[in-house]
Amino acid sequence: MKSIRLLIFLSIFLLLPMLCFSQDSTSTLPQTGTLIVLIENLKSNDGNVLLSVFPSESSWNGKGNVFANVSMPITENKATTVFESVPFGEYAIKFFHDANNDDELNMNFIKMPKESFGFSNHPKIRFKPPDWEKAKFNFHTDTLKMTMQPY
DSSP states (O other): OHHHHHHHHHHHHHHHHHHHHOOOGGGGSOSEEEEEEEEOOOSOSSSEEEEEEESSHHHHTTSSOOSEEEEEEOBTTBEEEEEEEEESEEEEEEEEEETTSSSSOOBOTTSOBSSOEEETTOOOOSSSOOOHHHHOEEEOSSEEEEEEOOO
């Protein structure tokens, strides 16, 4: 009986420190990364590119919070921005070239954009922005560089 108690005591005594100081292997994996967005082939260096990153379908549809809104200067018909510590997940991007710096996507008389614009995944569009499913992308890496072009 004494030997059983001793065995139990030693087992607890030896196992307890291992349980207390063990690390969960998933806690060492990064849960955020860097997202680099490059917009190429802009029509001019005038104005800025206004870009929004959406973390969900509801935010894409205007019913939730946007992850980020940025104004990007244009150099050599390109604009670049870097987002640090982006949580892993699904995202979608919308942008437009605000050539006249009025913070609006200007439209013509039949409500077609006068300024160039674009979306992540460069999906085909017809008279309206693409659905979330066509524009979303998975972000689960240390660094992702997305190169986008306007329509």
